Amino acid sequence: MFLINCPYCGERDQQEFKAGGEAHIERPKQPTELSDDEWAEYLFMRKNIKGIQFERWNHAHGCRKWFNMVRDTSNDQIKAIYKMGEKPPSQ
Amino acid sequence: MTENLRVKSSEYIDETNRISFKFNGKTYHGFKGDTLASALLANNVHLVGRSFKYHRPRGIMTSGSEEPNAIVQVNPGTNRTEPNVRATELEIYEGLEASSQNCWPSVEFDIGGINNFLSPFFPAGFYYKTFMWPASFWEKYEFFIRHSAGLGKSPTSNDPDIYDHQNIHCDVLVVGAGISGILAAKNAAKNNFKTLLVDEKNELGGSTIFENNEFNKIDNKTPSEWLKKEIEELKNIKYLEIKTRTSVAAYHQYNYLLARENLTDHLEEKDKTNKIRQRLLKIRAKKVILATGALERPLIFNNNDRPGIMLSSAVKKYSEFYGVACGSKNVFFTNNDSAYESAMSLYNKGINVEAIIDIREQSESKIVKKLKEAGIKIYWSHSIVDTTGYKRLNSISIMKLSNDGASVTGSKIFISCDCLGVAGGWTPAVHLYTQSGSKLKFDEERQIFLPNQNTSEQISVGSCGGDFKIDEILKNLNQKLKDTLNINDTDLDSIKVEIDQENSKRNIWLLPSDKPLGKTKPFVDYQNDATAKDIKLALREGFRSIEHVKRYTTTGMGTDQGKLGNMHALGIIADTAGVKMGELGTTTFRPPYTPLTFGTIVGRNVGKFFDIFRRTPMNDWHVENEAEFENVGQWKRAWYYPINGETMYQAVQRESKAARESAGILDASTLGKIDIQGSDASEFLNRVYTNAWSKLAIGKCRYGLMLNEDGMVYDDGVTTRLGENHYLMTTTTGGAANVLGKLEDYLQTEWPELDVYLTSVTDHYATASLCGPNSKKIIKKIIPDLDLSDENFPHMSFKEAKIGNIQCRIMRISFTGEHSYEINVQASYGKDLWEKCLEAGKEFNITPYGTETMHLLRAEKGFIIVGQDTDGTMTPIDLQMDWIVSKKKYDFIGKRSLYRSDTMKEDRKQLVGLLTEDPNVILEEGAQIVSELNQSPVEMLGHVTSSYFSPNLNKSIALAVVRGGKDMMGKQLFVPMENKNINVTVANPVFYDEKNERLNA
């Protein structure tokens, strides 16, 4: 059970949060101009990294804000947390 | 034979408080402070169970939670019965009853004992190899296995006890109250860290509290005297909380631990009532100090499992702590000095010690010399090659060990004995440490796994950290405390320690016998009957990974998780495979460290608290009027209202007819409601719904379909424009929370530039939906001054009005196809509104209807229910709802996916209507649909999604999804059922009032 430092509320138990998959996948601005393959890339293809992964989390049972997390999936260490729209920390 | 082996009073046993209890139906006596194990031993009862596979008689081996054999069923046949309780942990109380497990029909005569003589046929992997074939024999195997290999019985009636959960936040959690844990907790609390100290036993002090070796001194006192003084001082420390009878079951990441606090298991039946039995502590600690100690290892030799063969440390604890002699002719077998402390303890209490067998060549410590001088025979460089005694040990035979320890030589010496204390060295209890995700390293010299890489703020102190001698323990503890608590001085700075014990140890994982291995039974895992030869067989058969060997031989897979034998299993594998133990890795220790009851896990969440539920403001009326309810998400919704003993079918037919013929009323309060405001609200709706919203006039309503980005239908509902920048969206009952979450996600992450605010108002409003040709007249009666003409208040529009003083929002929208109004009021007025409508509707025979009738009425109209007629693979096109997909809008969620090659295929499953050839036959929802009956394998075209008998059409109707169904209008298909094939015809899904004339009727 992680202890997650919500950038708006502070440290809270993991059960207050919802994981939202890989971060920094922007919805294409002009979807209709994409080929089937390009759209499928956005829609379906996700990395599943053993190691440092950038992911989205939502404080669903709290402030309901979305934010980003850098997590080492091999040992579940949370390396960094930053707000939506902020640049990811350089590795 | 009952004898009293109580040797000397002990301060931990209250001999003035005599307790009677029953074991296997026979009455015994013990004292307050005894465990079931110590009380049985005092009565000279060693035989307490049978082993799992061979049903060999087994006795008490240990004095703690690592016990593999003495597991009992407590209070059998009662509603408080509990299986798999370790007799070594169970405190006795007046009236306690316990019985052996895993023996049938009795522990003295066990039918499975025959397996012992058949054991050549029960090698490693026996179950995998035998019970595979033939499959039809499984019934017989099952009967055999279930009868003869019991793992206890679960209670058959309700648990009368109360269980609780508690969250605890602390600065420092100390696990284990031995000498290290006590000193760690004391120093942490004294430095103002909020500290919690837990221990699984009822007394503090661990093994040091009965450590009376005269050659070890702390500040000139014996360790036990010194520690008692320290414990006394704990009472007055402000920031310290102590919980005994509390065992940590799991250590998760980020210092989150689960512990079970046992509050009533040691109390008499009459004192258990109305108290919390066990409490699950959910502990989040800033720092964790593990002081879990070490477990003594047995030695692996031929027939090392007979009742009477125990750990040397257990023999000592029973003597020192409980004042019980485990035998009258005691022998010790050891590879290190700790057996001598046990022997000394017995000697000092006047208990007979026959001999000590030591596989080492010698030891120089004072305690060894003293025992030698006392005349106790020590056999150096000797090993036990066999033991005898079926239900109780009666002799051992020993031989001289060769220099390399691989074989035995010389002549056999027989020693008569009834108790053998075995000392194979110590294994740090690193189970919790590894559960936390931290990594171990193997110390090749000392042959132990030690904490190495911590993943959270934690330290391991005392013997679980690899320090076994008191001087080392105190020195390293002091430094670790200073480092981890960031303090400069501690109580430990000035302590003076003298110690005697010698370090020397000779480690042989599998001791040789004069017989070949195949003819011996050296047990490694006592509970699961895995022997050294099983492990070797697994290796010969090609298993290499420790995890595979473990599963194949079942080593370490019992309720004790192989706490005693895991190291030997590893050692034997390493020796046999010729690799270093450190390279093998260790097996994974999984929670719980000791078993938890289900009661503890669920806590208060039982009965009506099992799951939360939501009720509408009209709920009391539904209950009073004897509605049947169904669960929709968390909601309790009125399902139908049977009168005069109607069946569900009858009630629904009546309700459906009444709603179309005159007037019906539905509690629609559960529909999800989201208030949307902001200058970009219209643009936002344009992006999330498939249809266009910009031109919706204020005061108008519109139906919308929401897709996922993959183009599949996600939710639907009517949204009303309340003002220029203000909308009220409704969602399906079950989808409300997810829709809100999805909308917030897009707003926060993809379109943060939009000025839109979302508020869930589902619980703020109660909704009564009034439908039928007389609904207008009823509304007129309640709100006389509202102009209900089609010009002023047309279908798909909204008005604000007042019913008396109650402000309400009225939408003229319809899910039944009838002329219909949805009236929304503040939730607290919900029941009042409902009763007003019923009162006004009396003259029109207004009929309350539930969700089932609502489903029937909408099916007559071919309106979909998201989640019933769709399943996450249906596009609007598949649903024949092309009309709702805007061609003009540049983008909306899911738009691009509607043009993927896959979603544009013609032969996708599409929503159609189905009519049965015989109009009285009602299809089963979920039934498969085929076009050919004689094909093999038959091709499934789709399935029935909704099916009812329509009282208004007087025939059965169904909705279905059928591959390529759009182009099958009028085609005959089949629904094959168990006993018959039903002929059906593909039809328009709108069965009733295709031209929507009734909306304005």
Ligand SMILES: [Zn+2]
């Ligand atoms: Zn938050």
